[in-house]
Amino acid sequence: MSEVLYAIGVGPGDPDLLTLKAVKTLEKVDVIACPAKDNEPGIAYTIALQACPNIASKKTLSLNFPMQKENLTDAHNSAAEKIIADLRSGKSVAFLTLGDPGFYSTFSYISDAVKKSGYNIEIITGIPSFCAAAAKIGLSIAEGDEAVMITAGEYKTFDGTLIIMKAGSKLKELKSAIRNDGKTAYLIENCGMQNETVYSGVDAIPDKTGYFSILIVTA
Incomplete structure (x- = not known):
């Protein structure tokens, strides 16, 4: 497993939703890299730790990513350099990401630099948050030849199921548009986490929620 970067999707929040492959990989790698806040490992690490407690004894790379888009390039480059340094020393590294590494993930910004440095990357898929959210409310996202759109x-x-990610700060205007179209909506906030909240119907949805909010709109 040496000199390989593994992108591991930890799922939406419930540690029981990590795949068996993800857990096996976490047990074997040398270094755990993860998004952090003020140099403290973030939510993805907390989820992985519950599923695989022995990562607490491994070296951790806490990678700080500011919320402002204009400041992210330097943060991405710095994160890639730290990961490459460990790969260069012969270690294997697991980068943790919420949901799936290929879906609105920070990992995509880091992988290019790692590939250019000549190191192999393996992506270990995770359960996307919108799938877990739909399961929570017992909703079939699509049947037959129905279409799905994600924004x-x-x-x-x-004309199909519309899934709106990162909806928390825009709910007031989103609710107005949904009402105008006569659609039904569900909001799942912090899916799979201890403070998970589910809202059914446009009128039940507040005007603002946290960052981890998924809006599912149906006919």
Whole structure:
């Protein structure tokens, strides 16, 4: 496993939703890299730790990523350099990400630099938050030849299931658009976490929630 970067999706929040492959990989790697806040490992690490407690004894790279987009390039480059330094010394590294590494993940910004440095990358998929959210409310996202659209904080008139990620700060305008189209909506905040909250129907949804909020709009 040496000199390989593993991108591990830890799922939406419930540690029981980590895949068996993810847990096995976490047990074998040398270094755990994860998004952090003020140099303290973040939510992805907390989830992984519950599923695989022995990562507490491994070296941890706490990677700080500011919320402002204009400040992210330097943070991504710094994170990649730290990971490459461990790969160069012959270690294997696991980068933890919420949900799936290929879906609105910070990992995509780091992987290019690692590949250019000549190191192998393996992506270990995780359960996307919108799948877990739909399961929580007992909703079938699509059947037969039905279509699905996914956006980041944007409402679009659509003949199918519309999934709006990162909806928390834009709910007031999103609710208005949903009402105008006569659609049904569900909001799942902090899916799979201890403070998970589910709202059913446009009128039940507040005007603002936290960052980890998923809006599912159906006919």
